Amino acid sequence: MKFRKTAALLSFALAFGTFAVLPESISESLDIGITAEAASDDNYFIGDYFIKKESDGIDYIVYYSGPGGDITLPEGVAVGSYAFSNNDTITSITIPKGFPQNASIGEYAFSKCTNLKKLVIESPISIDKGSFYDCINLRSVELKGGVRDKIGREAFFSCYNLKKVSIGENKKDSFYIDNAAFYDCFSLSSVNIPESCSEIKGTAFMNCCGLTEVRIPPNTIFTPDAKYHMGYIHGAESYFLARSDWEKNQVTKLADGNTTLYEMKVKPKDERSLKKNYVEVTAQKLTLIVTKGSDAEKYAKENGLNYKYEGASSDRSAAPSGFKCSGTTDSITLRWDKTEGADAYAVYMYNSETGKYEKYKTVKSEKCTVSGLSSNTAYKFKITSLYSVNGKYKKGETSKAILAATKK
Structure with missing residues (x-):
């Protein structure tokens, strides 16, 4: 490294003529006489x-x-x-x-x-x-x-x-x-x-x-x-193939989907490569x-x-909360607070025969009326927030069970 440094400094001295002044230690190590009038x-x-x-x-x-x-x-x-x-x-x-x-x-x-x-x-x-x-x-x-x-x-x-x-x-x-x-x-x-x-x-x-x-x-x-x-x-799932412009068959497409795998085949002499024969990446x-x-x-x-x-949760929209319920003899209206990151909501009602919550409706506002119910009966609901990706809804978090009843 010392030789590289000294040689480089000497080249600058020669390039800039009498304008450059080498440090004394460098001049001594070269064992040559270098003089300069003054630093420019x-x-x-x-x-x-x-x-x-x-x-x-x-x-x-x-x-x-x-x-x-x-x-x-x-x-x-x-x-x-x-x-x-x-x-x-x-x-x-x-x-x-x-x-x-x-x-x-x-x-x-x-x-x-x-x-x-x-x-x-x-x-x-x-x-x-x-x-x-x-x-x-x-x-x-x-x-x-x-x-x-x-x-x-x-x-x-x-x-x-x-x-x-x-x-x-x-x-x-x-x-x-x-x-x-x-x-x-x-x-x-x-x-x-x-x-x-x-x-x-x-x-x-x-x-x-x-x-x-x-x-x-x-x-x-x-x-x-x-x-x-x-x-x-x-x-890389779409655009690694641009490498094929450099040389035929330089890139091979191995699979499709969200985790597309590509193999980039490069000649060892190719300075634009990763200095390996190939690299595999998961997109x-x-x-x-x-x-x-x-x-x-x-x-x-x-x-x-x-x-x-902008404003949607980075992973999932939050769970709905702040519920208020009101009922008639054959319907229940559910209301809740606006949920961070939610673009819509899926309303689920518990089915006692199957023992599962089944989807009733998707709504865009913080309100849903469930009709066609029996009078003087208790029902359980859950609500899942939904957020939009590419115009399609994905599930966020789900609320705790909500208990509400119709009137006599």
């Missing part, structure tokens, strides 16, 4: 970081020569393209507050940092194309300051161990998530889309087959990609949490995705 205001070191001022007036890190491990970047400087690319010593990165407002993390800046596991960014940030491309051991991403402008194309492409992405709200700027930003993030199971996300492009979350539920803000729109016009946010069924009338709802309906409306 445009090129300098901050610790292990070599900085260059570009024509836009922003100072960029263009090379890192440190020992790796957990690193925190200097404040007030941006990150140039390829600055940390192919570094296999860095395990975590923190970018503090003070990142230049008009700068982005450069293209492929941290690509192929194969031992990077954690990323924390405190400032509002814009992320360029391929910034974390192929960081195969990256596990978590925290964008605490939110996003400015974009999460760029292929920003986290093939980060196939990435499990959680947390994006803070940036109230000053809107941003979009570009095509293939999280392409092939097979392990991704948790991602929040903040209100400031104005657009999600075609293949942004393609092959994120571990995602089961994603909330889409009401004003976020979906923009199709010209080639993969149905990519959007989806599990989960994705549910979009949407607002009525939103672009996300429209997309889900048009493309056969599960969806449910």
